[in-house]
Amino acid sequence: MGLKILTEHINVPGIETLEVYRKHGGYKSVEKAIKTMTPDEVVEEVKTSGLRGRGGAGFPTGMKWSFLAKPEGVPRYLVCNADESEPGTFKDRWFMEKNPHALIEGMITSSFALGANTSYIYIRGELLFVLRILEKAIAEAYAAGLLGKNILGSGYDLDLHVAPGGGAYICGEETALLESLEGKRGNPRNKPPFPAVKGLFQCPTVVNNVETISAVPWIVNNGGAEYAKIGIGRSTGTKLISASGNINKPGVYEIELGVPVEEFIYSEEYCGGIWKGKQLKAVVPGGSSVPILPAELILKTAAGEPRLMSYESLSDGGFVSGSMLGSGAFIVFDEDQCIVRNTWNYARFYHHESCGQCSPCREGTGWMERVLHRIEYGHGHQQDIDLLVSVAKQIEGNTICPLGDAAAWPVAAAIRHFRHEFEWHINNPQEATAPGAVYRGQPAAVTA
Amino acid sequence: MAETINEVKFSDAAMAEIQRYISHYPEGRQKSALLPILHIAQAEFGGWVSPEVMDKIAEILNIQPIEVYEVATFYTMFNLKPVGKHVLEVCRTGPCCLRGAEQMIDMLKQKLNIEEGETSADGMFTLKPVECLASCGSGPMLQVRETFYENLDSEERVDAFIAHMRSLEPETPTWAK
Numbered sequence: 300m301g302l303k304i305l306t307e308h309i310n311v312p313g314i315e316t317l318e319v320y321r322k323h324g325g326y327k328s329v330e331k332a333i334k335t336m337t338p339d340e341v342v343e344e345v346k347t348s349g350l351r352g353r354g355g356a357g358f359p360t361g362m363k364w365s366f367l368a369k370p371e372g373v374p375r376y377l378v379c380n381a382d383e384s385e386p387g388t389f390k391d392r393w394f395m396e397k398n399p400h401a402l403i404e405g406m407i408t409s410s411f412a413l414g415a416n417t418s419y420i421y422i423r424g425e426l427l428f429v430l431r432i433l434e435k436a437i438a439e440a441y442a443a444g445l446l447g448k449n450i451l452g453s454g455y456d457l458d459l460h461v462a463p464g465g466g467a468y469i470c471g472e473e474t475a476l477l478e479s480l481e482g483k484r485g486n487p488r489n490k491p492p493f494p495a496v497k498g499l500f501q502c503p504t505v506v507n508n509v510e511t512i513s514a515v516p517w518i519v520n521n522g523g524a525e526y527a528k529i530g531i532g533r534s535t536g537t538k539l540i541s542a543s544g545n546i547n548k549p550g551v552y553e554i555e556l557g558v559p560v561e562e563f564i565y566s567e568e569y570c571g572g573i574w575k576g577k578q579l580k581a582v583v584p585g586g587s588s589v590p591i592l593p594a595e596l597i598l599k600t601a602a603g604e605p606r607l608m609s610y611e612s613l614s615d616g617g618f619v620s621g622s623m624l625g626s627g628a629f630i631v632f633d634e635d636q637c638i639v640r641n642t643w644n645y646a647r648f649y650h651h652e653s654c655g656q657c658s659p660c661r662e663g664t665g666w667m668e669r670v671l672h673r674i675e676y677g678h679g680h681q682q683d684i685d686l687l688v689s690v691a692k693q694i695e696g697n698t699i700c701p702l703g704d705a706a707a708w709p710v711a712a713a714i715r716h717f718r719h720e721f722e723w724h725i726n727n728p729q730e731a732t733a734p735g736a737v738y739r740g741q742p743a744a745v746t747a
Numbered sequence: 748m749a750e751t752i753n754e755v756k757f758s759d760a761a762m763a764e765i766q767r768y769i770s771h772y773p774e775g776r777q778k779s780a781l782l783p784i785l786h787i788a789q790a791e792f793g794g795w796v797s798p799e800v801m802d803k804i805a806e807i808l809n810i811q812p813i814e815v816y817e818v819a820t821f822y823t824m825f826n827l828k829p830v831g832k833h834v835l836e837v838c839r840t841g842p843c844c845l846r847g848a849e850q851m852i853d854m855l856k857q858k859l860n861i862e863e864g865e866t867s868a869d870g871m872f873t874l875k876p877v878e879c880l881a882s883c884g885s886g887p888m889l890q891v892r893e894t895f896y897e898n899l900d901s902e903e904r905v906d907a908f909i910a911h912m913r914s915l916e917p918e919t920p921t922w923a924k
Contacts, residue, residue: 374773386840386879393884417773424786424824425836425880428893431921460771465782465822468878482781482814484821500776543842543883550884587841587879628883630842644841648878654821 301568302529304517304537305510306553309397315432317439320400326445328408328516333453336519341412345515347523349535354380354471354508355586355626357610361523366495367413368503376504377415378480379406379512381422381429382464382471386587386648387628390539391509393551395422395429399436403459405512407445408519410457413505417458420509421480424464433461468652472700473506475654486656487700508626510539531557534609538627540569545633547571560584560606560613561598564631577633581716584613585625587645588705590712591638592622618712637737638720642713643671649706660703663694667710674721677728684714684721755803761791764922765807778810781818785825790892790920794834795826823877831866831873833912836890840879843886847900851887852876854905871913892918 313319320326332341346361367375379402383391395402402420410418422430437459440446448456462480464470470479474488477499498504514536518526527535534556543549546564548571554563563569564579573579582597583589599606601620606612613624632641650664667690670683691707698704714721720738724731731738757765764787768780784807788800801815808815819825826834837852852863855874859867866873882888885897891912899905 383881384879387842387883388879389881389883392881419771423881424782424822425877425890427786427920428895431893458771462768462771462779463783463786465785465818466824466877467822479782480779481776482778482808482818484818500773541883543886544845549846628842630845630883632845636845641841641844644839644844648840651878 301555328519332408338412344523348518348526353510368496375415376499377410377418378506379420381509384468385626387630388626390541390551399433401513405515409515420461469654540627542629544631546631556609558608580634581632583630585623586628589623589625593716638717643675645709646671657698659694659697664706666690677732679725760923794830834873836875836877838880839876842883846886848887851899
C-alpha cells in the first residue's frame, strides 16, 4: 500500500465527527501553527513542501500565498474552491463528504498563515448535501473553540462559512467563483488585477482547491521538507485521483506522485484493469479538458519511457504526444468506445458551460459542437476536420479565462491522435451511424 | 380588471435560514447571499422560482429585481418554469456515458413517456439533462433535490428507482425540518 496522507483515516467509522477526528490526531496542526509558529513560518513550510495546486493548474501553493497583498487595515480572505465540476473529477466531493473536518482544519491553519479572519468554502450547488455535512462539522468546530473569536486562547479570530453555487462549470475558474460568491453571474474577471491584490469584495484573496488546503495540516505537522521527500521531482506529495470509465474499480485513489500509469490502470490496488476483459483504447488523464492519449502513449512516452502519474511525466512530449495531470481525473476508454461521439459530448459540455462573455469561446464552442454533431450523425463534410482544427486554434489563447482553452484542447487532441476515426465517420456515414458501430482500425500515427 | 396576485411569503424557517446566510457576509454585501436564497426559495415554492418569488428576494436583499433575474437565468439549477413533483437531473456528460448514461436516459424517457425537458402527464416527473455532477465513479447517475441515485446501469435498477420515487414526497431540506 502506498503512503496515505489525506486518506489515512478516511474509512474510520465516525471520522466525520469532531470527537473521532480528534482522536486520530485531528486539529493538531491548528494548535501547532497558532501556538508555536508565526504566519510567515507556516507559509515558508508550504513553500518548502513544493505543494502544487490540486485543482488542475498545478501552480506552487506557497508561491501563490506569498503573492497575497497585505495593505494595512484591509481584510484578507481565503476562499476554498469546492466547485469541482470538471468532467471526470469527483475526489473533492468524496473527500468532503467522508472527512469534512480535514478540510476545515486545513482552512483554519491556512487562514492563520494568510492572516484571514473570514474564510469561505464555495461549493457547487449540486452538492447541497455536502454543504450540510460541512456546516454540521463547522458548528462542532465553533463549539470546540477551533473557530470564532480567540481560537484556543490565541487571540486569533476566524469565521468560516460555506456558500453554494447554482450550477455553472465556469465558477471553478477563480475570478468567476468570486463573482458568484458575491451573488452575481459567474463571468470571469479580467486579470490583472489578480485576486491576490483585488479578489473577494475587492480585497486581497487566495483561492485554493479543497485537496490543496487539506494537504496543509500534514505539512505543518511534519514539516515541508518531509512532504517534499514524497513523490517524484517537482511533483511532491500525494494526489487524489478520480478514476472513472471502463475500469473494474472506479473510485478515488490517493497515490504517491510517480506511480507508473500502467500500474495505476492494471493493479488491484487501483483501477483493477479494464472491465469485461476488454482492451485499453485511450485515457484522458486529467479531466475532460486535457488532451486524450491513445493506449500506447498513455502507457509510455514517445521516447519509450514508462509514463508516470506526475505533473512532468504526463505532460512529457507537450501536446504532441503528452497530456496533463490536471485535476487528476483519470477517464479510461475501452476498445468499444467511439472517440468521435465522446469528443462531441465534451464539445457540447463546453458550449453549454461557456459564460458567453468572449466571442471566440461563445461562438467557437457552438461551432465545434455543431460540426462534431454532424460528423457523429453521418452528415460530415470532408473539410470538417480541418474546420474543427481551425476553430479550436482560434479559440485557444483568445479568451479572458481558460475555459476557451479547455474547450479547444480535447477537440484538437482527439483529431491529432484519432484522425482516422473522424475520417472513417465522414467517409462511411452509414456504417459509422449503425447502432454500436465503432472504428476498429489503427489510430493515427504520432507525428512530431 | 384587477387581478389578485398571491403575495409571496416565506415560512419562518425559510426566513431564518435566509437571515443566517445574509449574516455570513460583511455589511453592505448582503447581495452575496443571493444564490443560497434562490436555493431556499426553490425548495420552499415547489421546485421552481417564479418572477414573483424573485421580486420578493430582491425586496429582502434590497436590490433591483433585474439583479435576481440575471443570476437566476445564468445558473442551471434554478428552474424558471413549473416542474413536476420530482425533477430528475440526469447526468449526460462523457464519463457517465462510458458507463451507460445514454441508455439510462433512453429508458427513463420511454418508461415515463417524456422527452428531455418535459414533465410527465401525471405531473410526477420532470426529466432534466444536466452536466457532470461529480459522481463519475458511480455512473450512470442522477440527482433529485439533495440526493444522488447512482449506478443506474440496468433496467431493474431504473425500474426500482422509479418505483421508489413514486412512493416519495419531495425531500425537505434540513433547515425546514
